[in-house]
Amino acid sequence: MTKNIYTGIIVNLNVDTVTLPNGLTVDLEVVRHPGASAVVPMKDDGTVILIRQFRHAAGGFIYEIPAGKLHPGEDPIACAARELEEEIGYRSGRLELLSSIFTAPGFTDEVIHIYKATGLTKGRQQLDRDEVLEVIEMSLLEAIRMIEAGSIRDAKSIVGLQAVYLRKITR
């Protein structure tokens, strides 16, 4: 049984009555999210393109990879291509799926599909009015060092950057 608590712009909140595999019946809060795609944009010289974005819930500006919510019925790879161009103004010759992650499976069904983008060419940046961000380029190794130093703290961004780096150094 699902009880809808709130229908919002980004998320809905439900309380689901669930019988667990051990037989116990519990009420669980579930934040329903449409899902999202995220992209590690990598230039031919190994530079990655990040954004530094204002996130109210995180208390200020944080480093992230370009990302955005799936439109209704949208294919995750199309969403990745769209967000890449809208947020940083690049088109991609190739998008390769790295992972589809659960961000916080204790309370939300959100899945983020993370791609590596290569073969980048200039497109046209088109930010939404509520997107406040700057585009920042750095070497992949520098990004990895920033994760280790605690300067990059966004989960999807860390997963994507570490996955790209691991593939690079172990193959």
Added chain:
Amino acid sequence: MTKNIYTGIIVNLNVDTVTLPNGLTVDLEVVRHPGASAVVPMKDDGTVILIRQFRHAAGGFIYEIPAGKLHPGEDPIACAARELEEEIGYRSGRLELLSSIFTAPGFTDEVIHIYKATGLTKGRQQLDRDEVLEVIEMSLLEAIRMIEAGSIRDAKSIVGLQAVYLRKITR
């Protein structure tokens, strides 16, 4: 301005009226979460100890590292030690902070503090009634391969396992 929509057991839902750095004022849904700690438990022989846990929001059982919510006022490292023993029945000689990540900064303030645990000794597992999980041991490399294959999909677990593996192969 904050409007409380719902006060739950795990999360609260607020709608905050926020003036962005570009001057635009918007209403933003914010899921407030107490924060959590997570642990990559590593035995002396390089084996990692994971759990396979039932997660309603993720639609079934998923692989994770041991983790749990902070109690009110609890130090994250104490939470990590507590959850390590409660969920898998091990005590740790050493807990090293790897990262403090934002799981989904677009809509929640949740931060997870991820530790590497070494010097493991047997303690006593004590599961909550609503925790349905089995403990699974594998080599760190096997866990990395399961991330690449899409079998491990939980964000905090991927961040922690990749970080431990990167430190191991690059130092």
